[in-house]
Amino acid sequence: KAKKHLGQNFQYYQAEMEDEMAERLAMLRMLRQDFAQDKLQLWYQPQVSLNGLQVVGMEALLRWPQGPGQFVSPAVFIPLAEYSGLIVEIGDWVLAQACLQIKQLAKQGFDNLRIAVNVSMPQFRHAGFVQSVIDCVNYYQINPQLLELEITESVVMDEPKIVIDALQKLKNFGIKVAIDDFGIGFSSLSYLQQLPLDRIKVDRAFIRDIDKAAGEVLAETIISLGKRLNLSTIAEGVETKAQEQAVLAMGCDEVQGFMYAKPMPPAELLLFLQQQKK
């Protein structure tokens, strides 16, 4: 009897797994189609210096619109794009959009704002990655120092040699590098020294818990680690004045979060920047 019960459960789980797989494949097909039809958008979230609360740059974030005001979460479709390899093509598009945005902002008088772009592992594995980034910067004739790549700890730990070599070449060309979501992944501190980094992004989890003893000590430790390594630090997910004051007291250089601005489409970004300038 027990055996029969197990068998039924198995059939139930198998059917559920097949449904889930079919759902994901359907979603991937839609993503491919919408990307081909130019329906993905790149939005921008301002990054603010704590020294004077000035906007110093933006992070570029992909948006996949569904209907008016509706989007599929990147947390859902980015892993799908990574798993399928589609992220390589999408990533090329993201880079081109970001470089174009840097050029257009410069034309509007904002010629010292950097744009940070998230980069996934399949992009690094692609043989032409380094050259395609360099070609993109050259094509749009932008200052390479205004382009920053964000990589996560998992990307580094996955293939340290490939990633370190690629970043070194890009760094020699003048491009900036930030380590994203720092502190939540599995990382080896020794890689921090081998990586040609400019900036550490303190993960949102530590900022959220900064009013608790554990969160406070971790945020403070990461920020001082950054300082000791001569890296700039930016706190992610700052939503309240208290969080801002806490990271400021810890010596953090910059902040990014809903308190300052949410990610916004390019036209809105320009208005936001013009407003800030006044």
Ligand code: C2E
């Ligand atoms: P991320 O790179 O860590 O990006 C920061 C995320 O935190 C964004 O989520 C942003 O909207 C959110 N965020 C910023 N400030 C706050 C805040 O104050 N409170 C809260 N609750 N959230 C805040 P988003 O846009 O949903 O992106 C999620 C992730 O998807 C990104 O995390 C990144 O890993 C990935 N992603 C987004 N765009 C791209 C892309 O173009 N390429 C790649 N490879 N990954 C991307």
Ligand code: MG
């Ligand atoms: Mg990021």
Ligand code: MG
């Ligand atoms: Mg992050």
Ligand code: MG
């Ligand atoms: Mg992330």
